[in-house]
Each structure stands twice: as C-alpha cells, then as structure tokens.
Amino acid sequence: MKKISRLLLAALIAVAGMLVATAGPAHATVPGFVLSSSTASLPPTLSALATGKRIHYLTTNINGGLITATGLVLTPKTGKKNRVVAWGHGTTGLADSCAPSTNQAVFWEEARVAVAELLSRGWTVAAPDYPGLGTPQPHPYLIGASAGRSMIDNVRAARHLDAALSTQYVVDGHSQGGSGALFANQLAPSYDGNLVLKGSAAIAPLSNAQEIIPYIAGTDVQGYLVMALYGVNAVEPSFDPKSVLAGPAEAKLGVLQTGCLYEILETYEKFKAKQLVEGGVVPDAVVAKMASYFNPLQTAPSAPILLVHGTDDEAVPYFLSEILADQILAYGVPLTFQTVQNATPHDAVTESPDRVADWIATRFS
Structure with missing residues (x-):
C-alpha cells in the first residue's frame, strides 16, 4: 500500500509537470x-x-x-x-x-x-x-x-x-x-x-524544547513525546524512535496509526517513565537533536x-x-x-x- 501511495505521489507531481508544459509559465510546478x-x-x-x-x-x-x-x-x-x-x-x-x-x-x-x-x-x-x-x-x-x-x-x-x-x-x-x-x-x-x-x-x-523534554516521561502528557520522536524520524529516517522507547511503549505504537491526539494521550498517560523510555530518561543527544528541529x-x-x-x-x-x-x-x-x-x-x-x-x-x- 505504501508503494502504491508513493507511485501516486510521483504521478501527481508528473501530472503537474505536464500541466506546466501545456499551460505555459503562468502555471508553474512550484510551491503553492x-x-x-x-x-x-x-x-x-x-x-x-x-x-x-x-x-x-x-x-x-x-x-x-x-x-x-x-x-x-x-x-x-x-x-x-x-x-x-x-x-x-x-x-x-x-x-x-x-x-x-x-x-x-x-x-x-x-x-x-x-x-x-x-x-x-x-x-x-x-x-x-x-x-x-x-x-x-x-x-x-x-x-x-x-x-x-x-x-x-x-x-x-x-x-x-x-x-x-x-x-x-x-x-x-x-x-x-x-x-x-x-x-x-x-x-x-x-x-x-x-x-x-x-x-x-x-x-x-x-x-x-530542551527545557521540558527531559521531564515529560512519566507525566500525563507523555504521548506528545512519543509523537515527537516519530516527528524526528520523518525527516531523519536513520533516527529510530525505538532506540529511545522502552518495550511497553513500543507495544502500543499501533495507536499512532489508528488514533488521533486524545487516543494517543490516553494510551500513554499512565505509563511510568521507565515504561515509556529506556532508563526513564531521554538521552542528552536525543534531547539536543529534537530541540534543533523543534x-x-x-x-x-x-x-x-x-x-x-x-x-x-x-x-x-x-x-x-x-x-x-x-x-x-x-x-x-x-x-x-x-x-x-x-x-x-x-x-x-x-x-x-x-x-x-x-x-x-x-x-x-
């Protein structure tokens, strides 16, 4: 399914390119x-x-x-x-x-x-x-x-x-x-x-963000941290959120694709810090990476x-x-x-x- 979606995206951009060729400079394949x-x-x-x-x-x-x-x-x-x-x-x-x-x-x-x-x-x-x-x-x-x-x-x-x-x-x-x-x-x-x-x-x-990321794990709003790790992964695929998340948190990752904000927050709100991230603490290098993007x-x-x-x-x-x-x-x-x-x-x-x-x-x- 993801392969089909990528092909569809490529096709849409290609169609835009053809529109440029036929419609002239007033219609450009540019942002917007x-x-x-x-x-x-x-x-x-x-x-x-x-x-x-x-x-x-x-x-x-x-x-x-x-x-x-x-x-x-x-x-x-x-x-x-x-x-x-x-x-x-x-x-x-x-x-x-x-x-x-x-x-x-x-x-x-x-x-x-x-x-x-x-x-x-x-x-x-x-x-x-x-x-x-x-x-x-x-x-x-x-x-x-x-x-x-x-x-x-x-x-x-x-x-x-x-x-x-x-x-x-x-x-x-x-x-x-x-x-x-x-x-x-x-x-x-x-x-x-x-x-x-x-x-x-x-x-x-x-x-x-560096002022709060170290303290989110174990709080009622820690679902935001899970989403934020995957936000980084979206622009830096080599960064694996599972290298930070603990096993119990990983087991619930399906909610990111089946639910929206409140479902995600509810899924993680009762986790202890060590159930959310390994050792209960987000590594300093990951905090710095997240802050650089956020x-x-x-x-x-x-x-x-x-x-x-x-x-x-x-x-x-x-x-x-x-x-x-x-x-x-x-x-x-x-x-x-x-x-x-x-x-x-x-x-x-x-x-x-x-x-x-x-x-x-x-x-x-």
Whole structure:
C-alpha cells in the first residue's frame, strides 16, 4: 500500500509537470501550485461564515524537495476578502485520518473559534493540514520548518485560486501551529517569493524544547513525546524512535496509526517513565537533536510577532514563552506578549480571538 501511495505521489507531481508544459509559465510546478480543489464540508459555525475549498497543493520538505500537502482555503461570505491569514492548527495526531480538512472531529473547537473570528473580519483563511496528514509521506510532527513552509504555500495556493487576493498575509497558529507560525516568520525572506509577511501570531507555541523534554516521561502528557520522536524520524529516517522507547511503549505504537491526539494521550498517560523510555530518561543527544528541529527563531524573524500564552498550560508550560519573549526582543523585532491568566491551552485560544484579530488588523492597516 505504501508503494502504491508513493507511485501516486510521483504521478501527481508528473501530472503537474505536464500541466506546466501545456499551460505555459503562468502555471508553474512550484510551491503553492494547486493540483486539485474540491468543495469542502465545513463545521456549521464556519459554513455560516465562509465557503470552503479543500486543496491538494505542492509544498517543499525541509531540504527543498517538492512534496504534496492538503489543506483548506476558506473565503468569507462578507467583507473585502482580499487579505489572507494562514491558520496553523494545534496537534491532531500523526495518521492521515487526523487531517482537519477531512475530519471535523479534529477540527478542534478552539480552532473553530479562532478561524471564525478571522472570517468575521473579512479575511480569507488558508488552513494547511501539514505534510503527511492526508498525504503519503510520514508527518514531520513538530518540525517547524515543515509546518512553516506548508503555511506559506497554502497562502500561495489560495492566490492560485483567486488572483485578486493581496500579496500581504499574516500567519496565525496555536501550539504546533504557533511554532509553525514563528518558523514561517524566519523562513519568509528566503522562501515566500513575492508575498509580503506582515506578522506572526503564535498562541502557546513550543519553544526551548530542551527545557521540558527531559521531564515529560512519566507525566500525563507523555504521548506528545512519543509523537515527537516519530516527528524526528520523518525527516531523519536513520533516527529510530525505538532506540529511545522502552518495550511497553513500543507495544502500543499501533495507536499512532489508528488514533488521533486524545487516543494517543490516553494510551500513554499512565505509563511510568521507565515504561515509556529506556532508563526513564531521554538521552542528552536525543534531547539536543529534537530541540534543533523543534525550536523556532534560531535565526532572526522578519516581521512583528504577537505571543499569547496561558499560565495554566500543562502541555507547553508558560515559562517557555517568557524565555522566548526575551529571545525575540534580542533580535530587535517588535513583540507584543499577552498573558492569559489561569488559561489552559484550549482557553488561551478561546479567550483571545478578538485580541489576536485586532493585532492582525493593525498589521494589515
């Protein structure tokens, strides 16, 4: 089955190449090229505000190779519609069934609230699934350079569908998507071509991963660590997560392909540290490797940043954004840091959509 999927991927890219040859330079086999689009089924709270297209488009992996990805382009029913915001969703899982564009169960409530606010402002929303969710390759979970590329290229894809859309865009995301939004910010000058990034809004983004990875095993949220190890494997196949995981954890790996986030967390939440990883501790070299892939802003961002974080976040602790804020300021980039008191990861999104949208509006103005 995997062989068939790889052949299908190669065929799709080949078809795109033939389209280039027949359609001329206006249709290029470049990131953002739309291979197909179809009417999307949206949650009721969003279908009242927008029409949607599910798209299959070209993006690149972290080494620059062409791959395919899927996502949504949501066009508001009212407003000017010509400005674009890329929305990066939080963790859904690793399996194809965990793609929000086709599975409304993982189009989380907080994401619906955030996207509804963007649409209510009259902005087109480009919402990628991220590579590997709904496409043949493995999902590079928490590899921000992958998510950031797919966010930028989903914006490009939206403009392929509607040439009237402005080149100006903002990236906005939560958790995994918040990190992706920050990676997009540092990637933009060399990657987004004629687009103009006006800013990144990051809600509870993962950063400074080395500060928490050593302490995750044995906690209720250790399923994230299992997924993160496989995120590294997706971009570095020579890295074997089983060299880190303990036998009891390995025995439950099937859930990564049969379940999405909450099934994965539930599967691992009661494990003791030594049942999850060998010796109960992630080796220092593995921690460093993961941080090198996961930590955003290892190079300078290119546009202003809004950072939003809840103080009761058990998945991505608040203190990480305190460290991150100092790192952003050290680059000399404008930063707005908003703390949401007593807020969980979910609450940080649902209690701040108007504040985030107000900040985005100032960027567009």
